[in-house]
Amino acid sequence: MVPPHQSNTIDFDAAKLRRLGFSSAQQPGPLRALSLADLRRQLTLQLQTSLEADRILTLFFQEVRRLVPLDTLAYRNAGSDLRLEFGVSASHSASYRLSHEGEYLGEVVFRRGRRFDDQELGQLESLMACLLFPLRNALLYRAALRSALRDPLTDTGNRIAMDQALQREADRARRTLEPLSVLMLDIDHFKSINDRFGHGVGDEVLKAIATTLKADLRNIDLVFRYGGEEFLVLLSGTGQEAAAMIGERLRQAVEALQHLVEGQAIHLSISLGCATLAPGETVESLLRRADNALYNAKREGRNRLAFAG
Ligand SMILES: Nc1nc2c(ncn2[C@@H]2O[C@H](COP(=O)(O)OP(=O)(O)OP(=O)(O)O)[C@@H](O)[C@H]2O)c(=O)[nH]1
Incomplete structure (x- = not known):
């Protein structure tokens, strides 16, 4: 057969x-x-x-x-x-x-x-x-x-890319004993920009701020859009003091942006939370601390940087 x-x-x-x-x-x-x-x-x-x-x-x-x-x-x-x-x-x-x-x-x-x-x-x-x-x-x-890992509006890394990069860099930091910091940042009063000028202008503002952040950072620093108007900057090999300096530079760069709507410049600012990975700390805990710091920066008046406790 x-x-x-x-x-x-x-x-x-x-x-x-x-x-x-x-x-x-x-x-x-x-x-x-x-x-x-x-x-x-x-x-x-x-x-x-x-x-x-x-x-x-x-x-x-x-x-x-x-x-x-x-x-x-x-x-x-x-x-x-x-x-x-x-x-x-x-x-x-x-x-x-x-x-x-x-x-x-x-x-x-x-x-x-x-x-x-x-x-x-x-x-x-x-x-x-x-x-x-x-x-x-x-x-x-x-x-x-590339498109699976990027946010198409702002051409920054998306949430998936952020989770991968955070895990990879945290593992590396533990292995090499180098510092690792994050800046969690959020556009101030973004809702009122959308409400006053419409979502199209809101989108343009998101793009302009992302472009400013990327232009101001070194290549190896990575920018991710992890929420609507929230970004994360991952700073490998960077301790708290240097991260705060970088955050302050970003804050000033956004404040100096002359974003024109119908010929008129609108005032833009960001608030930032800065956290540095502690020995033995998980990525989740690092993000939670950065988020709390960002909340404090908002509460203390916005357009400022706060450190994680
Ligand atoms: N245009 C546009 N708006 C978005 C996008 N994603 C989220 N938003 C808007 O972002 C706004 C966020 O508003 P809130 O969380 O109240 O924060 P806020 O107005 O920035 O106020 P603070 O953060 O407290 O300074 C909401 O109005 C969302 O609709 C987007 O992709 N495009």
Whole structure:
């Protein structure tokens, strides 16, 4: 009797993948010269194994060098916030702006110590065709991840991103014994802005304040919108005194904002609660203390910073 279905199990372990032509990036050993056609076939298989732009370009750089000697591969895509560089810098370069049917996919730059000849440039162009679709998929994946973690109105991190970042940074602070502080901040009398000028203006004010906060902070500091008109600033490696200085700078920056509605500047201010992670403290307790401090800043008259007890 022949069964109607045959079921098989295949374990794609590292050895099997190697036999099928998928090599691991960590695999040591000398690079073997290949024909253009062989390399294109291998690249097509290998570049499908990841959705991370970093990994895809690392593999591409590693494999392309088997045919065309290269010192550097650089990749830039400002729209996707990507700037990657592999290898060591060199004087001669060949750069390519990649696009597919009008869709911009970034710029690739190859560098090395001597000029590229026409045959090599032809080979690089042919190999870049293998990069196109894996790279496009990686950019789409990156955009999807990004939008799942960002607040679209203010382009700050959302609540999910905040919870993840807080946990990650608190774990790191415990491990490294570095300080970690948060600033919880809330726009003063925001309801009356909505009531007087409408929700559209309220939204513009939220965007303007978020832009001011981001412009005033260093890159590694992270801003999240965790409620309607409430933001959290996560300050890694920052103790209470420095966090208060940063908070005060943010307060002044918002106060100095000239936000115009129908030609008239409206007065804006924020109140802030500042808390620093105590030894053994949980993230929930840190947030609770920052929230209490924010409540005190409001009660004491707004447009000010209060410390957590
Ligand atoms: N335009 C707009 N308004 C929002 C959004 N999310 C929340 N709000 C409004 O934010 C206001 C918050 O008001 P309250 O919590 O009373 O606080 P407040 O008026 O800022 O007063 P204090 O915080 O005590 O200074 C409410 O009117 C909400 O409707 C949003 O995405 N857009």
